[in-house]
Amino acid sequence: MSDGAMSFETPEQVKLINSQIDRFIEQEVKPLEEEYPQFLGEDRERNMVDGDHRLVDEYLELRDKIHQKSVDAGFYTMAMPERVGGGGLNALEDTMVMEHLHNRDPDGYHTLIFDRLSVDHSIIPLYDDDYQREKYFEPVMNAEKHMTFGLTEPDHGSDPTWMDSxxxxxxxxxxxxxxxxxxxxxxxxxxxMVHARTSGEDGDADGISTFLVDRDNPGWEIGKIQRSMGTKQGAQAINHFNDCRVPESQMVGEEGQGFRTAMTWVGAGRLHIPAKAVGISQWMFDRSVEYAENRKTFGEPIGSRQSIQELLVEMRVAIEQVRWLYRYTAWKMDRGEEYRWLQSAAKLQGANLWCDVADNAIQIHGGAGYMKSLPFEGLYRDGRVTRIYEGSDEIQKRTIARRFLDL
Incomplete structure (x- = not known):
């Protein structure tokens, strides 16, 4: 692809990385699945958290082990620019790797190879400040510290420029x-990395600033731990900031320009979602095909019935559509061409793909698909949130509409 033309072949570098990831999973991750079996299978959700809905120490220990192994293998930061010590993958390469990683049995620890909540382009401004680079950036890149991102508010989800903080x-x-x-x-x-208004009026993108607040800061309090529909329990919480004092040295970038940092983080997620969705949807489709070929009712494989074939066809066609939509969008990003409405389209279609394919997989597997002994019901629950975070379906549609409506 060095000549700028879009290729429909998987780049050799991506093939190499994917094969290395596969080997890493076999050699480093799977042994940990045997060491920590309590976080796999039907009981994983209740074993991950304690009575207060906090992640248990054993799970955090497992996470940290995989993160450190990933750092040592060079995977953890490979999507970050080379100038800050990352692997320098471009958008297309990165998303193709994400698709590959998620195209496998979800009952495993392979997704812990990355922590894209912490290791994200939004932290690059920290690298350019000596104090922030040493205290925050480098520890994050080495998996010694983990970050969270404070943007959404109880009364302002899709309209963060109206934030009350x-x-x-x-x-x-x-x-x-x-x-x-x-x-x-x-x-x-x-x-x-918390965002708050330092100047301007409600609705102004300018005037929002970004600050780094440490865990031991007495002004930062974790409120209610929110219990979600998905399988990843102990993940979300209400965060309160009450006269939370931070020095000037912990402002990220320039005062009033924090909204740009926020959109960098949100934008990256909008392309990761369809890549992940294609990977896991392909896996669900392949398992559904196997089941349709082998499961017999009334003396015949259920795949011989038109109703099952229609479900499978819907899945397969939708997967291919989203695959090439997200890859084309990433290609446009790497070329520096206009891509934002395509990014919204890929996120919109990818989120709905995940939900629709999981729903069809459950239907094809019947009562067994509805049970926790198979992964489809959990994937159905996990997929549903992708239609909400990083910009809801409605926000993506608004962005796309603005591309062609002159209003």
């Missing part, structure tokens, strides 16, 4: 007050 200057410190909701991994994070 404020930060006011008090001497040589900033004093943050406000509440953030649905903040993933905030219960266990070592620090939070």
């Amino acid at each position: 404020t930060a006011e200057k008090g001497g040589d410190e900033w004093v943050i007050n406000g509440t953030k909701a649905f903040i993933s991994n905030s219960v266990e994070a070592d620090f939070i």
Whole structure:
């Protein structure tokens, strides 16, 4: 692809990385699945958290082991630019690797190879500041610290520029007050990148600033741990900031320009979602085909029936559509061409793909598909949130509509 033309072949570098990841999973991750079996299978959700709905120490220990192995193998930061010590993968290469990683049995620990909540392009401004690079950036890149991202508020989800959180200057410190909701991994994070208004009016993108708040800051309090529909329990929580004081040195970038940092984080997720969706949907489709060929009722494989064939065809066609939509979008990003409406289209279609394919897989497997002994019901629950976070379906449609409506 060096000549700028879009290729429909998987790049050799991606093939190599994918094969290395497969080997890493076999050699490093699977032994940990035998060591920590309690977080797999039907009882994984209740074993992951304690009576207060916090992730148990054993699970955090497992996570940290895999993260450190991933750092040592060079996978953990491979999507970050080379100038900051990353692997320098471009958007197309990165998303193709994400698809491959998720195209396998979800009852495993392979997704813990990455922590894209912490290791994200939104932390690059930390690299350019000596203090922030040493205290936050490098520990994150080495999996020694984990970050969370505080943007969404109870009354402002899709409209973050109307946020109620404020930060006011008090001497040589900033004093943050406000509440953030649905903040993933905030219960266990070592620090939070929190956004608050420092100037301007509601609805202004300018005037929002970003701050780094450490876990031991007395002004940062974890409120209710929110119990979600999905399988990843202990992940989201309400976060309160009450006269939370941070020094000037912990403002990220320039004052009033934090919304750009926020959109960098959100934008990356919008392309990861369809890549992951294609990977796991392909896996669900392949398992459904096997079942349709082998499961017999009334003396015949259920795959011989038109109704089952229709479900499978819907799945297969939709997977291929989203696969090439997200890859084309990533290719446009790498070329520096206009891609934002395509990014929204890929996220919209990818999120719905995940939900629809999981629903069809459950239907094909019948009563067995509805049970926790098979992974489809869990994938159905996990997929549903992708239609909400990183911009809901409705927000994506609005972005796409603005591309062709001159209003």
